[in-house]
Amino acid sequence: MTAAPIPFLGLDFDPLDTAALLATFDARDPAAPFAYWVTPNVDHVVRLHEERAADADAIWAAYRAARWCSCDSRILAVLARRQGVQLPVVPGSDMTPLILDRLCRPGDRIAVVGGSDPTLAALRALYPALDIVQHEPPMGMRRNAAAIEAAANFVAAARARFIFLAVGSPQQELLAARIVARGDATGIGLCIGASIAFVVGESRRAPRLVQRLHMEWAFRLLADPRRLWRRYLITGPRIFRLAREHRQRGD
Numbered sequence: 001m002t003a004a005p006i007p008f009l010g011l012d013f014d015p016l017d018t019a020a021l022l023a024t025f026d027a028r029d030p031a032a033p034f035a036y037w038v039t040p041n042v043d044h045v046v047r048l049h050e051e052r053a054a055d056a057d058a059i060w061a062a063y064r065a066a067r068w069c070s071c072d073s074r075i076l077a078v079l080a081r082r083q084g085v086q087l088p089v090v091p092g093s094d095m096t097p098l099i100l101d102r103l104c105r106p107g108d109r110i111a112v113v114g115g116s117d118p119t120l121a122a123l124r125a126l127y128p129a130l131d132i133v134q135h136e137p138p139m140g141m142r143r144n145a146a147a148i149e150a151a152a153n154f155v156a157a158a159r160a161r162f163i164f165l166a167v168g169s170p171q172q173e174l175l176a177a178r179i180v181a182r183g184d185a186t187g188i189g190l191c192i193g194a195s196i197a198f199v200v201g202e203s204r205r206a207p208r209l210v211q212r213l214h215m216e217w218a219f220r221l222l223a224d225p226r227r228l229w230r231r232y233l234i235t236g237p238r239i240f241r242l243a244r245e246h247r248q249r250g251d
Contacts, residue, residue, distance in 0.1 A: 003015040003016075005069070006085060008076075008083075008246075009045050009076075009242060009246055010045075010048065010049070010060075011040055011048075011063060011064070012069060013040075013071050013088075014068050014069055015088065016068070016070070016088065017088040017090065018088075018094065018095065018098070021037075021068065021090055022095070022098060022103065024068070025099065025103060025188055026102075026103050028188060030108075030161040030186065030187060032187075033186060034155070034156075034179050034180055034185035034186055034187055034188075035067035035189070036066050036067060036068075036176035036177075036179070036180065036188065036189030036190070036191060037066060037067065037069070037070065037188065037189065037190050037191060038068070038069050038070075038176075038191045039069075039070050039072035039090070039091070039092040039095075039193075040063065040069065040070075040072060040076070042073045042075055042076055042236050043169070043236060045076065045242065046235055046236065046238045047059075047169070047235075048060060049242055050238070055142070055143075058177070059170045059173065061177065062170065062176065062177035063173055065177050065180060066173070070088070070089075070090035070092075071087040071088065072090065072091050079239065079243040083243070083247050092190070092191070092192040092193060092195045093192075093195045093198050095190070095192070096164070096192050096196060096198070097198075097199050099162060100126075100127060100130075100199065103162075104130055104162065106130070107129070107130075108130055108131065108160075108161045108162075109130075109131040109132075109158060109159065109160040109161060110131065110133070110160055110161065110163075111132075111133050111134070111135070111154070111158040111160035111162070111163040111164070112132065112135070112163075112166060112196065113135050113154065113163065113166060113167055113172075113175065114136070114137065114165065114166035114167040114168075115197075116136075117136075119196060119197060119200055119202060120132065120134045122201070122202070123196060123200055126199070126200060133158055135150075135151055135154040135155075137151045137167060141171045142170065142171045142174060148174065148175055151175050152175065152182055155179050155185050155187075155189070156179065156182060156184050156185040158187075159187070160186075160187045162187060162188050162190060163187050163188065163189045163190065164190050164192055164195075165192065166192055166193060166195070166196050168193055169191070172191040172193070176191060203223075204223070
């Protein structure tokens with residue numbers, strides 16, 4: 001029997017921990033219809049609740065249409081625990097190398113949407129036994145229907161076992177939903193943002209101790225303050241208000 005999803009802040013999170021999710025992915029027939037995994041973190045959840053753009057409903061729908069949904073934030077898990085909700089934390093940056101190292105077999109086709117040529121060259125050098133194919137969409141794909149369709153075409157034609165959607169949120173989730181809607185693609189879509197950059201060493205994860213102290217956000221902020229200051233100092237703290245309102249509503 002499949003365990004019931006865990007509702008929190010408008011999303012239904014899977015009760016699967018890292019090992020259980022890996023086993024689920026490993027057991028799935030590569031020829032099965034395309035299904036995808038999303039990894040909401042604090043930034044994603046705040047955006048979902050505060051987004052006012054014309055495609056806001058489509059973004060919510062994309063997260064809710066995912067076959068698997070894992071919490072990608074230790075802070076989000078702490079806020080849930082304070083309300084009696086236990087969310088397993090399964091970061092995309094942890095799962096990506098585990099999938100490549102443990103689940104991928106020699107000869108498996110792996111598709112990547114996003115990333116640069118040097119990033120993919122480094123990935124191919126690390127995993128020479130895998131058949132890695134890539135599609136580089138243009139910037140602004142979120143509001144470019146033709147670009148989304150081209151990326152969906154690529155995924156459908158690739159017939160890959162795993163498809164790493166590495167174009168950031170919410171582009172990757174909107175793309176994944178579009179691929180499902182086509183009905184002609186196979187494989188498992190993984191909405192993993194910049195995780196491949198960690199795999200190939202272009203970016204560095206926080207030390208494990210820093211992660212356990214729920215301070216990975218500070219490590220990333222110090223590493224790239226110009227790009228991340230708004231996310232971590234302005235947008236991110238709004239999660240505390242959202243969690244408080246959620247507790248007051250009792251939903």
